[in-house]
Amino acid sequence: MTDILIIGAGVAGMAAAEHLSAAGYSPRLVDNAARPGGRCATxxxxxxxxxxxxxxxxxxxxxxxxxxxxxxxxxxxxxxxxxxxxxxxxxxxxxxxxxxxxxxxxxxxxxxxxxxNVWVRERLAAGGFDIATERRVERAVADQNGWRIDYSNGEHDRADVVIFTPPAVQTAALLGPRAADIPALADAGAAxxxxxxxxxxxxxxxxxxxxxxxxxxxxxxxxxxxxxxxxxxxxxxxxxxxxxxxxxxxxxxxxxxxxxxxxxxxxxxxxxxxxxxxxxxxxxxxxxxGRGAPDADDLCWTHTAAGLAIAGDWLAGGRVEGAWLSGRDAARHLIAAYALG
Ligand SMILES: Cc1cc2nc3c(=O)[nH]c(=O)nc-3n(C[C@H](O)[C@H](O)[C@H](O)COP(=O)(O)OP(=O)(O)OC[C@H]3O[C@@H](n4cnc5c(N)ncnc54)[C@H](O)[C@@H]3O)c2cc1C
Known part of the structure; x- marks a missing residue:
């Protein structure tokens, strides 16, 4: 079974997790905050x-x-x-x-x-997802065997596929030099x-x-x-x-x-x-x-052969609904590519 890690348990992460789960995957979520929800903050x-x-x-x-x-x-x-x-x-x-x-x-x-915030947390709880909170990803690096995830506490993790859902600047930082090749992150600072x-x-x-x-x-x-x-x-x-x-x-x-x-x-x-x-x-x-938000036509950015997906409201016109659509579409692209849907 493909091991999928979703960075960020906001609305985009939630939508990705729910759609992957419905297609038979068991995605894991990590979030640096004490509770899931992201910018749905209560x-x-x-x-x-x-x-x-x-x-x-x-x-x-x-x-x-x-x-x-x-x-x-x-x-x-x-x-x-x-x-x-x-x-x-x-x-x-x-x-x-x-x-x-x-x-x-x-x-x-x-x-x-x-x-x-309670709405997002109740949905995630109902999905029974494996969610690690207070877990800050420092860097995610692809190698021949998939992804190596480095956490800020010095621990490491591996996954076959990573879905990034933090805001553009933070996603670019996690990807390091690789971000320079990703058009959606071209103006990350102004997204x-x-x-x-x-x-x-x-x-x-x-x-x-x-x-x-x-x-x-x-x-x-x-x-x-x-x-x-x-x-x-x-x-x-x-x-x-x-x-x-x-x-x-x-x-x-x-x-x-x-x-x-x-x-x-x-x-x-x-x-x-x-x-x-x-x-x-x-x-x-x-x-x-912001003024540098990418065109919302694509809703997400994926490179399925590399096991990489980027989602979040900033790719889909903003707002809670945009975040949900973006997470859903990232999951759909991966499901279609790995033929599990
Ligand atoms: C002040 C304000 C008002 C808003 N008003 C509205 C409104 O009225 N209506 C509306 O529809 N939308 C509104 N929005 C926008 C809405 O909140 C967002 O569109 C939506 O919540 C974004 O969801 P997301 O999952 O894309 O991102 P986020 O909610 O930002 O989720 C990303 C998650 O990634 C986590 N993360 C980041 N970096 C790391 C890391 N290194 N390691 C691990 N985890 C990490 C974060 O903790 C976060 O939980 C508002 C936003 C704000 C801030």
């Missing part, structure tokens, strides 16, 4: 299972592809996903004054009822743009639960407490800085930018920044598609 504010939670990476996702639709429908039925229908506003600063206008749409927004994320406890806004920003430093804010279907005067809000601001301050720790971002949220919503308390800050170096 935290609870306390250890108990019922504690309030917030998504500080992906906020929700949408569906276009029929295959992904089938998965989403099954997960809605199973209670692993839920629909979220916030009252959305759009915020714009005009001549120094913030204008908030309702921005309703009929888009279906999918969330995890306990956060998007994904940064995003500073701040979570605050702030008053609930009864008439709006999410805001798209058209100007200023923020791009999006959302009320996690509403997502969770909970009440209370003070809610957990995620604030995302926009791509231009985040890239301009990519080397600044988010904690140093938090006051600026909170002040903008407060000003746009006519609140007092003093009423907002920071719960978490996080700098995503590689968040959403």
């Amino acid at each position: 935290r609870r504010i306390a250890a108990d299972r019922d504690a309030d939670w917030f998504d500080y990476g992906a906020q929700y996702f949408t569906v276009r592809d029929d295959g992904f639709r089938a998965l989403v429908d099954a997960d809605l039925k199973a209670g692993r996903l839920a629909r979220w229908s916030p009252a959305i506003a759009s915020a714009e600063q005009v001549a120094g004054t913030w204008l908030l206008t309702p921005s309703p749409d009929d888009r279906e927004r999918l969330i995890g009822p306990r956060g998007l 994904l743009a940064a995003c500073h994320s701040v979570v605050v406890r702030a008053p609930a806004l009864p008439e709006r639960q999410a805001i798209f920003f058209k100007s200023g430093r923020l791009s999006w804010v959302a009320d996690n407490t509403h997502k969770a279907g909970r009440d209370g005067d003070r809610h957990l809000w995620t604030l995302h800085a926009d791509a231009e601001f985040s890239d301009a301050h990519v080397d600044t720790p988010t904690a140093e930018l938090a006051d600026e971002l909170i002040a903008e949220f407060a000003a746009a919503t006519a609140q007092r920044a003093a009423d907002m308390e920071i719960v978490r800050t996080h700098r995503w170096r590689y968040a959403r598609p």
Whole structure:
């Protein structure tokens, strides 16, 4: 049986694992984080299972592809996903004054009822996959017998086939000099743009639960407490800085930018920044598609004879759905090449 190692247990890794498993393989996954999920990142504010939670990476996702639709429908039925229908506003600063206008749409927004991270982890657990967390790959080198994997703790591993799903820069680093021959990695540094994320406890806004920003430093804010279907005067809000601001301050720790971002949220919503308390800050170096993202036509990059596949949202237009399509297609290419499907 072909031994397949998937580097990264985010949505792309999950989709690849599920499709390979359905075709009879037993792929293994490794991830350097403490838990699977990648940029589908959720935290609870306390250890108990019922504690309030917030998504500080992906906020929700949408569906276009029929295959992904089938998965989403099954997960809605199973209670692993839920629909979220916030009252959305759009915020714009005009001549120094913030204008908030309702921005309703009929888009279906999918969330995890306990956060998007829990959705990924529940799917991976249901698949019964062999997943090693806190396991950082340092380098993957192909030789006559397949792949040698070097871990940061000094251990080594082997596999016949490796699927890389980290962001482009990190995948290029793992492949070393070999990355120079891979067109998809040609502009790896610009494939994904940064995003500073701040979570605050702030008053609930009864008439709006999410805001798209058209100007200023923020791009999006959302009320996690509403997502969770909970009440209370003070809610957990995620604030995302926009791509231009985040890239301009990519080397600044988010904690140093938090006051600026909170002040903008407060000003746009006519609140007092003093009423907002920071719960978490996080700098995503590689968040959403950047100016160097490859053309999304191919969805993934594979060299099946070499036992090599590269997948991830950045190859497929970004977003959770893009990551899933990319992982699925990488698996399909390998299954077709090894005739196990
Ligand atoms: C702030 C923010 C907001 C977003 N908002 C949305 C949204 O609203 N809607 C939407 O659809 N999408 C959104 N996205 C994008 C969405 O989160 C991603 O498209 C998707 O989660 C990417 O999945 P992936 O599997 O391709 O990559 P990742 O989730 O990044 O998974 C890669 C995995 O590889 C692991 N890894 C990396 N290097 C190594 C190594 N050396 N060894 C071992 N493991 C390694 C990482 O730990 C990670 O788990 C957002 C992202 C961010 C950051």
